[in-house]
Amino acid sequence: MDGFKPHSSHWGAFFGRHQGEALEIRPHPADPHPSPLLGNLPAIAHSPARIRRPAVRRGWLQGRPDNAAKRGSDGYVEVSWPEALDLVANELRRVHAEAGPRAIFGGSYGWSSAGRFHHAQSQIHRFLNVLGGYVRSVNTYSSGAAMVIIPHVLGPYDTFDRKSVTWDAIERSSELIVAFGGMAVKNTDVHGGGISRHVVRPALSGARARGARFVLISPLKDDIASDLDAEWLPVTPGTDVALMLAIAFVLVSEGRHDRGFLNRYTTGYPRFEAYLLGREDGVEKSPQWAAGICGIATQTIVDLARRMANARTLITVSHSLQRADYGEQPVWMGIVLAAMLGQIGLDGGGFSYSLGALGNIGKSQLAVPLPTLKQFHNPVPDFIPVARIADMLLNPGEAFHYNGQALCYPDIRLVYWAGGNPFHHHQDLNRLRQAFKRPETIIVHETAWTSSARHADIVLPATTTLERDDIGAADHDPIMIAMKRLIEPVGEARDDYEIFADIAERLGKRGEFTENRSNREWLAFLFEKTRAALATAGHPAPDFETFWEMGELQLPVKPDDGGPARAFRTDPDANPLPTPSGKIEIFSETIESFGYDDCRGHSRWFEPDPTAKAAEGRYPLYLVCNQPHSRLHSQLDYGDFSRSTKINGREPVRINPVDAAERGISDCDIVRLFNARGSCLAAAVISADVKPGVMQLATGAWFEPDDADAEIAMCIHGNPNILTRDAGTSQLAQASTGQLTKVDVQRYAGELPPVRILDGMAFIEEQNA
Numbered sequence: 113m114d115g116f117k118p119h120s121s122h123w124g125a126f127f128g129r130h131q132g133e134a135l136e137i138r139p140h141p142a143d144p145h146p147s148p149l150l151g152n153l154p155a156i157a158h159s160p161a162r163i164r165r166p167a168v169r170r171g172w173l174q175g176r177p178d179n180a181a182k183r184g185s186d187g188y189v190e191v192s193w194p195e196a197l198d199l200v201a202n203e204l205r206r207v208h209a210e211a212g213p214r215a216i217f218g219g220s221y222g223w224s225s226a227g228r229f230h231h232a233q234s235q236i237h238r239f240l241n242v243l244g245g246y247v248r249s250v251n252t253y254s255s256g257a258a259m260v261i262i263p264h265v266l267g268p269y270d271t272f273d274r275k276s277v278t279w280d281a282i283e284r285s286s287e288l289i290v291a292f293g294g295m296a297v298k299n300t301d302v303h304g305g306g307i308s309r310h311v312v313r314p315a316l317s318g319a320r321a322r323g324a325r326f327v328l329i330s331p332l333k334d335d336i337a338s339d340l341d342a343e344w345l346p347v348t349p350g351t352d353v354a355l356m357l358a359i360a361f362v363l364v365s366e367g368r369h370d371r372g373f374l375n376r377y378t379t380g381y382p383r384f385e386a387y388l389l390g391r392e393d394g395v396e397k398s399p400q401w402a403a404g405i406c407g408i409a410t411q412t413i414v415d416l417a418r419r420m421a422n423a424r425t426l427i428t429v430s431h432s433l434q435r436a437d438y439g440e441q442p443v444w445m446g447i448v449l450a451a452m453l454g455q456i457g458l459d460g461g462g463f464s465y466s467l468g469a470l471g472n473i474g475k476s477q478l479a480v481p482l483p484t485l486k487q488f489h490n491p492v493p494d495f496i497p498v499a500r501i502a503d504m505l506l507n508p509g510e511a512f513h514y515n516g517q518a519l520c521y522p523d524i525r526l527v528y529w530a531g532g533n534p535f536h537h538h539q540d541l542n543r544l545r546q547a548f549k550r551p552e553t554i555i556v557h558e559t560a561w562t563s564s565a566r567h568a569d570i571v572l573p574a575t576t577t578l579e580r581d582d583i584g585a586a587d588h589d590p591i592m593i594a595m596k597r598l599i600e601p602v603g604e605a606r607d608d609y610e611i612f613a614d615i616a617e618r619l620g621k622r623g624e625f626t627e628n629r630s631n632r633e634w635l636a637f638l639f640e641k642t643r644a645a646l647a648t649a650g651h652p653a654p655d656f657e658t659f660w661e662m663g664e665l666q667l668p669v670k671p672d673d674g675g676p677a678r679a680f681r682t683d684p685d686a687n688p689l690p691t692p693s694g695k696i697e698i699f700s701e702t703i704e705s706f707g708y709d710d711c712r713g714h715s716r717w718f719e720p721d722p723t724a725k726a727a728e729g730r731y732p733l734y735l736v737c738n739q740p741h742s743r744l745h746s747q748l749d750y751g752d753f754s755r756s757t758k759i760n761g762r763e764p765v766r767i768n769p770v771d772a773a774e775r776g777i778s779d780c781d782i783v784r785l786f787n788a789r790g791s792c793l794a795a796a797v798i799s800a801d802v803k804p805g806v807m808q809l810a811t812g813a814w815f816e817p818d819d820a821d822a823e824i825a826m827c828i829h830g831n832p833n834i835l836t837r838d839a840g841t842s843q844l845a846q847a848s849t850g851q852l853t854k855v856d857v858q859r860y861a862g863e864l865p866p867v868r869i870l871d872g873m874a875f876i877e878e879q880n881a
């Protein structure tokens with residue numbers, strides 16, 4: 113491949129070549145199923161959406177007292193780099209002097225780009241720590257409820273279940289795979305940090321060819337690969353726990369649950385059983401009971417429970433189920449159900465959280481550590497669960513609960529973001545727009561004029577990964593990649609690292625931040641950790657320059673031995689779980705002791721939140737706001753592939769034929785989705801793959817308000833977060849509930865405003881122009 117150089121992204125390894133104006137991208141030749149998301153990359157080199165020069169919001173620059181109210185609708189003034197860096201340094205100095213680091217929010221959640229060094233999250237946290245710390249955020253939008261519940265039930269997130277069940281074991285041994293939330297092919301395109309080979313499809317096809325059967329539990333039929341002939345149980349969104357309870361009920365009533373396993377490996381089962389059988393609350397969680405809630409027929413539930421008890425069964429629960437009200441419950445209940453089947457730790461059986469939600473989960477673990485950039489210590493005690501950002505900005509000083517702690521929201525005066533897009537990822541964007549009017553200053557490093565950049569005061573143009581050398585490597589992925597710079601920086605864009613280094617210099621901290629290493633020296637330094645481990649273990653261990661020449665390096669993996677789940681099963685006394693009981697906690701005394709009414713001592717079905725129910729009752733349709741197949745989140749929405757999936761410039765929304773007919777909606781009509789929080793336009797796609805009563809609108813279309821000054825704006829492009837509710841899963845995890853909301857829809861009869869946000873910032877002016 114003449115002139116092509118290796119590189120890597122969250123959606124796959126590839127080779128690129130920039131000649132003349134054209135950036136050519138080719139998938140890695142060894143990748144069996146390269147992601148179509150690669151088609152979004154070429155636009156990086158030339159898109160008008162890229163930020164080309166530092167820019168400052170006019171009202172902020174002029175220092176008007178009420179200027180913050182104009183965030184989101186103000187114009188910008190381009191300035192030189194030295195001016196921009198001075199402004200940032202002075203502002204950090206001022207806020208530090210007046211209020212200290214506890215007034216600076218640096219949570220800065222977001223996926224930024226692959227690459228171990230130029231990872232924007234690592235860079236900003238390191239930088240803010242060098243300056244004395246910042247208010248941080250904990251957990252993720254992805255998995256915020258699971259990250260809190262799993263440690264109570266199984267032990268540290270990511271150590272027990274996500275490291276135990278492999279694709280190989282599924283291909284080898286699973287007989288029945290019951291996938292709650294599915295294993296959508298589109299989702300396995302992606303893994304944070306990179307994914308060198310997309311192997312999920314061949315593994316699942318292999319299991320199917322051997323005779324394994326798949327049951328898809330989801331409101332969408334295409335949440336699993338079509339060649340698996342999965343049985344589709346179109347569950348009502350948000351009701352999986354009722355279905356799981358009913359399956360458990362059948363197991364107990366028919367004596368099919370594994371008492372031996374429950375006795376030896378779990379604690380608290382009797383208290384859960386009392387609830388299940390109705391001894392606690394007078395309600396039997398029977399299939400008849402569940403059928404009325406989840407929309408799956410009684411006999412189907414009974415049959416499924418019997419099949420699960422009679423086969424080597426693997427239960428998977430996707431991220432999506434826990435990104436909803438009471439999201440802790442389906443994860444917990446999935447574990448309880450697998451424990452009742454007694455198959456946890458058996459080859460190809462048991463439970464796995466998030467298998468199929470990300471491409472590398474289910475691959476073998478690496479036997480060597482990966483390069484990581486040191487973050488230094490953050491002395492600031494304050495933090496928020498990541499999705500409580502708007503609550504924090506709107507309610508400084510207000511008390512909230514989280515995982516057994518009573519906490520207070522800090523009073524934030526400066527927000528600093530690099531590598532994330534809150535106007536993509538957060539819920540109830542009209543509320544977030546109000547919240548973003550609160551701080552004194554908002555600084556954003558961005559590659560493109562996203563809506564978040566358009567709500568900032570100081571916007572610093574960052575390079576994309578294609579403009580930098582880096583090392584690509586991710587957990588569970590056996591290939592390390594020499595990510596070579598493919599294009600020159602666009603406009604005056606600079607690496608986050610350089611930007612932070614120059615600001616640190618203005619604050620007298622350059623040496624501390626850079627440790628006097630150049631970019632290249634950092635890469636060699638970070639690589640050394642992996643090289644040394646390879647050498648110690650007796651594997652080929654090239655030096656950095658040789659690795660760089662080679663372009664990629666195969667890393668050794670641990671044997672597929674069933675992981676910690678097998679070890680626990682084999683000898684629970686020698687390998688107890690790091691839970692209070694050393695066992696799987698079907699009842700958690702710890703959680704019970706918190707006294708929360710929305711997450712109690714054992715998994716249970718919660719009726720929809722009464723306030724939400726009252727408010728949403730008028731909106732008859734569920735809206736599934738899932739991950740897009742055409743991009744990663746909001747990244748490169750301006751790319752060719754993402755744009756090719758839009759209809760009349762709008763994001764497609766899928767509607768069942770029955771719901772469409774009732775409303776006189778035809779294919780490709782522009783429709784308006786609405787509820788009490790807001791509305792958006794989208795393009796109708798009529799599809800029987802969506803359960804009646806449900807619509808589906810992927811996340812990630814860049815938020816573009818019809819009227820940037822209106823209190824309740826309509827998004828003319830199709831961002832579902834204008835509709836979602838900004839409320840935590842429960843007081844336990846306080847995680848995002850963005851996956852589901854209730855709406856109604858109608859044909860849009862008004863004049864169609866053009867979508868402009870993907871084509872750059874129109875109202876920029878040069879200083880002194």
Ligand SMILES: Nc1nc2c(c(=O)[nH]1)N[C@H]1C(S)=C(S)[C@@H](COP(=O)(O)OP(=O)(O)OC[C@H]3O[C@@H](n4cnc5c(=O)[nH]c(N)nc54)[C@H](O)[C@@H]3O)O[C@H]1N2
Nearest residue numbers: 222223224225254531532533537557574737745746747850
């Ligand atoms: N309603 C609803 N909302 C959701 C979800 C849902 O299911 N439903 N899913 C949630 C989930 S799981 C997630 S993970 C979040 C994702 O939310 P985010 O991670 O915030 O989304 P991204 O679009 O990946 O944002 C990354 C941003 O970083 C920028 N960027 C890329 N590389 C660099 C770089 O090198 N430097 C700098 N400075 N910037 C860079 C990109 O341009 C992009 O704007 O969204 C959440 N939001």
Ligand SMILES: Nc1nc2c(c(=O)[nH]1)N[C@H]1C(S)=C(S)[C@@H](COP(=O)(O)OP(=O)(O)OC[C@H]3O[C@@H](n4cnc5c(=O)[nH]c(N)nc54)[C@H](O)[C@@H]3O)O[C@H]1N2
Nearest residue numbers: 254293298299329332349350430431432469738739744745
């Ligand atoms: N192509 C692509 N892949 C991605 C991403 C991306 O942006 N683009 N993002 C990545 C990230 S950051 C993450 S965290 C993962 C997220 O992984 P998930 O959160 O699992 O992914 P989603 O696509 O949001 O949801 C998966 C499916 O769950 C179904 N679902 C929704 N609600 C319910 C429910 O109540 N019950 C049941 N049974 N099913 C329900 C929906 O039909 C949806 O299609 O995906 C990753 N993969």
Ligand SMILES: [Mo]
Nearest residue numbers: 252253254255
């Ligand atoms: Mo995520």
